[in-house]
Amino acid sequence: MNMIEIARGKETSATRAAYLLVRDMILTGALPAGEKIKIEALRKRLDMGASPVREALSLLTSDMLVERIDQRGFRAAPASHANFAEILKLRCALEDMALRQSIERATPEWEERLVLAHHHMNRAKESATFEDAHKAFHRALLDNAASPMMERYCSQLYDLNIRYRNLAASEKTYQRRDISTEHAEIFEAAVQRDADKASTALLSHYRLTGDYLAKQLAGLQG
Amino acid sequence: MNMIEIARGKETSATRAAYLLVRDMILTGALPAGEKIKIEALRKRLDMGASPVREALSLLTSDMLVERIDQRGFRAAPASHANFAEILKLRCALEDMALRQSIERATPEWEERLVLAHHHMNRAKESATFEDAHKAFHRALLDNAASPMMERYCSQLYDLNIRYRNLAASEKTYQRRDISTEHAEIFEAAVQRDADKASTALLSHYRLTGDYLAKQLAGLQG
DNA sequence: ATGTCAATAAATATCGATATTTTTGAAAGG
DNA sequence: CCTTTCAAAAATATCGATATTTATTGACAT
Structure with a gap:
């Protein structure tokens, strides 16, 4: 089948x-x-x-x-540097807002969901399910904002970004940076309910990945 | 026909x-x-x-x-207070970003487009084409950001907001506030390329309209 | 009355065929 | 040699009919 x-x-x-x-x-x-x-x-x-x-x-x-x-x-949909930059910019703006709102409304239940999502992601390292777990973790971070439209936008932008990651992956080099440390930072700050720290860590995570990918995408027009 | x-x-x-x-x-x-x-x-x-x-x-x-x-x-799509509030919030965040980016990239050509859009809107006062001219003015403000995705989001949110305006309009009362002064303020600030002032004026315009509409929408669940 | 179940009715989802539109490519004209 | 033109081929858009699925109704049992 x-x-x-x-x-x-x-x-x-x-x-x-x-x-x-x-x-x-x-x-x-x-x-x-x-x-x-x-x-x-x-x-x-x-x-x-x-x-x-x-x-x-x-x-x-x-x-x-x-x-x-x-x-x-x-x-x-065509791919270009300009489009990639736009996605990064919008993600940063929207996820900053969503994450702060999520933390503002924090509850023990949300905290537990976050703990599990983070754990599952670490567990799935190197496995085929890592991508799903990674997406689930990022989703869990923003979940609690209780803002369906924002969630939809963020989810869309996440997927668009994944596409560029796949585009870049077809080039030779591979990610060297230690992603899991960055995730841990975001996670810890969120659990501590420190919105500023969490947002800074999240955006820095995106921008580092963005810079990295942008370099790989040299073969792209625009 | x-x-x-x-x-x-x-x-x-x-x-x-x-x-x-x-x-x-x-x-x-x-x-x-x-x-x-x-x-x-x-x-x-x-x-x-x-x-x-x-x-x-x-x-x-x-x-x-x-x-x-x-x-x-x-x-x-269902309508609710929560949804309306979400639209307002997202509009403010995205249009703030778009307007600043638009002003940052200001050129004489953009300024001229803005002048015309503003003029047409004032001309169309009370006429059936006012709605179109109003939309065109708001679009022109953000146009110059040269960010297609952001424009798309803003345009979508504009339309969603219009829907709530129409929902509210079916209630008895009518708008009293002097909208054209608010538009003029936004316009002047944009032409002066004062991003802070323009953004403040734009967001205040949205929030005032939002508060006004929210009151009209009392008959809505959620 | 209340809840369940089967039969019926209604609505959605999907197919296969056809009408329209765009693209291609080769011949004619400048 | 480059453009223009027009017919053939390809692809899209649309229709009408049918298969599936969901919603409704009323009989029956509790």
Whole structure:
């Protein structure tokens, strides 16, 4: 049973299966940035009708992973240095706000969720589930802001950033910096409910990663 | 010839026509907040197949004007005080950033665009085109930030706010405050390239309008 | 009355075929 | 040699019909 059948089996609707699969294809670069997405080819590859594919692509527009051009179909969102810089800037602004709001509303329950998310991430080091655990940790940090729109924006920006990480990873070098120390710093500050310290640590984490990635992305136009 | 035919004639694709029409229906309240949107009914009303309607609704999901629930269709995004407060907060944060960036990059060309936008808005006072001119003025303020994602977010949030204004307008009272003075203040500060002053004026404009609307929206849950 | 269950009705999701539009590529003209 | 033009090919957009899923109703038991 291949990935497509698994996704179709698990997910209730063909549209949702297509959404998740295409999303993954764009994030991993299987559908390269800026490239035209041909409905017919995708339709066959995913083994479903054109309607759910089109609908999935329309939904991916929300996430700024797909661009829709009236009467001439869809394309994977282009990647550029300028776009990457914009994502970094917006992330810093929004996550600063979300994290402060999260800490402001801190409860023992949130603290426990955070402890677990951090633990799971450390546990998953080097494993295939690390990416998921990492995302879950970052999500848990902001969760408590109880601000659905902000969460949505942050989640979208996280994914867009992952895409650039994957783009950079296809270049030769690998991350050297000790990420887990940075995560621990953010985590400790959040648990201590020190918003300034936590935010500073989080933003510095993003900016360091950003600088690092920007260097790897030298082959990008824009 | 009715509105639908006009929209279909002007717009190249049925999907785009549906997108604009349904968007308008939600912003004006013709499709009430939180209400289920039945494909078949819309399909007949817009006189087109189900596919473009579904696709338009999927696109409106980007704008947070429509919610999609797998296997049980679409609904107009619910409205609540909490949601309204969130929109206001995000607008303030993002537009502050965008306006400062816009002013930082100020050029004579931008200044001229701003002058015109402000003039058109004043000219359109009391006219049916005021809403468009008002939106154009606010857009022009942020335009020069040259940050497509930020512009998109700001534009989305502007529309979401308009929806609440329309919701409030259906209540009895009307705006008393002198809006044009506030606009003039923002405008003058921007032209003087005083970012702090401009941002303060803009945010105060939003917060005053926000407070005013919040009072009108007493009939809302949440 | 109240809750459950099955049968029915309604609505969504999806398919396959067709109409429209854009793209391609080769021939003609400057 | 470069542009323009037009027909063929390819791709998108849309429709109408059908399969699936969810919601409703009313009979029946508690």
